[in-house]
Amino acid sequence: MLSQDKRHLIAKRVAEELEEGQIVNLGIGIPTLVPQYLGEKEVYLQSENGLLGIGPAPTEEELDIDLMNAGKEPVTAIKGSSFFSSADSFALIRGGHIDVAILGTLQVDVKGEIANWAVPNQPILGVGGAMDLVAGAKKVIIAATLFNNKGESKLVSNLTYKTSGIRRVELFVSDYAVFKFTDDGVRVVEIIEDITIEELSEKVGISLEYAEEKILN
């Protein structure tokens, strides 16, 4: 599969997890592809820099560079949207008023703790809103390819990259499988790529259990 196709496959699968009317925050990368797969389902997208109700990219006439998303790309605001300060925006985030945060990650451990802010062997000078979202969103879904560009599994027994916080994510939607995290650890609940659970375990390097489960919502 081409990497672009994988990204869209993941985004499409994540879109199925969202419910009508939810307040959703999207991280950069694959999460930003999710809205195109929502169909008729209406969700409200929140942006850290003070907007609830992100609309599509602006046309040339609509372009207003004051109005941007947290990735600093120009956006529009839908009907019913609102603007607020960064303090109010993070009150929404930390205070548990965001239903779902869809984030990328560098690693996720078998308990669901993630490392998604500090790139290894580089000066760590950026965190943005990553830790606030991890700490505060009601549900966190990871949308990421299962392997990084060195071929290493992002699902690991123990994080070797710096943790984003003690909160455990609920779901990891990858290009190979969907992983669910509970107090009992990680379980594969859906296999997306044509692969057996044994082959997947081998590739990841962790003995995985498969219990098919319709986990939608």
Add this chain to the structure above:
Amino acid sequence: MRKVIQANEVSNLVKSGDTLLVGGFGLSGSPLTLIYELLHSDVSELTVVSNNLGEDGLGLHKLFEAGKIKKMVGSFFSTNKPAVTAWQKGELEIDLIPQGTLAEAIRAGGAGIGGFYTKTAVGTELAEGKEERVINGERYIFEKAIKGDVSFVKAAKADKLGNLIYHTTARNFNPLVATAGKIVIAEVDEIVEVGQLDPEQIITPHAYVDYVIQSKFVKQGVNYVESR
């Protein structure tokens, strides 16, 4: 008190070694006129509190290039390569704070709150050395409030009393920064007479604002350009 001043009076209000709070997210809501007024002043050794160090070589980045900034406090600098290099060489101090913690710390600073407990960053490298406390079974870390000597605010409109309203996501950190500086200067696109702003729309009441200047920048396509 006369609040509307000329841009060239701004550099007299900032001293070397001051802590400067600056609104803006990237360049959106960035008080460019105020920032650029300092470029040709003899002010130096500034500690600047702002989410980013400008964007694409503009805004606060120019102040950094001009050697005016000793220390940055904010949430995201990784994409600013010269800043990263300066930090590696020990020429720029950086205090990295999660974005929500930064916003709340400035809000607290302006509201007479000494600090607060947050669950953001618990168990991470950014919590190292910070007091931890369990409240109702959840772990929190203590973060101190942030206050500044001077605040640079960007708003859409001010009346001559200094009441401010903002435009879309250019609001971001600006209303917070407006509360937490000893001297608060607002740069605005338009200055109107008292009574012309709807009291229901005012986000920053004039009690917070000491000075107002007319912005020299206008939006043009994907850029903010200096108007002539």
